[in-house]
Amino acid sequence: MGETYDPGVEADRLGARVIEWAAPLRPGENGLYLDDFRLIILRPKLEPIAQRSVLAHEVEHARSHDRPTRLTKPRMERLADERAAARLIDDDRLDDLMRTYPSCAARWAVDLQVSPHLLTVHLDATGRMIPDLTDDAIGA
Incomplete structure (x- = not known):
């Protein structure tokens, strides 16, 4: 799909309300979906690429009406990422x-407007080479 996909529009289409609110989020957690309330909560002040990626992930939970348990959460998270x-x-x-910039995976993520995490998940899910996208590897 790529650039034409707007997760905010999709959240509206699914009837999921999106708000920014840090209180219910654990440290390191940038988003949360609550199916009982059809509510997506995003950490305030995320960078645009991070916000787009996190929102798309939470929209997938909304699409599936996910209600994770301790046993199902890892699988649900992976599916939402993919x-x-x-x-x-x-x-x-x-x-x-990948052809034009074969050793610059950070550029791929920026150009595609996705988080390095979602890019890595996609590369893995589609059987492509997975480069090192750590901050050290990209010179950040």
Whole structure:
């Protein structure tokens, strides 16, 4: 899907309200979906790429009406990541970037407007090479 996919529009279409509110989020957690309330909570002041990626992930929980338990949470999180990445990333554009900038994965993420995490998930899910996207590897 790629650039034409807007997770905010999709949240509206699904009837999920989106708010920014840090209080219910654990440290390191940037988003949360509450199915009982059809509510997506995002950490305030996320950078635009992070916000787009987190919102797309939470929209996938809304689409599936996820209600995780201790046993199902890891699988639900992985599926939400894979589905969000597939909607956000245009595979033809990714292939072009991989050919043009073969050793600059950070550029792929920025150009595709997705988080390094979702890019890595997508590369893994589609059987592509997974580069090192740590801050040290990209010179951040």
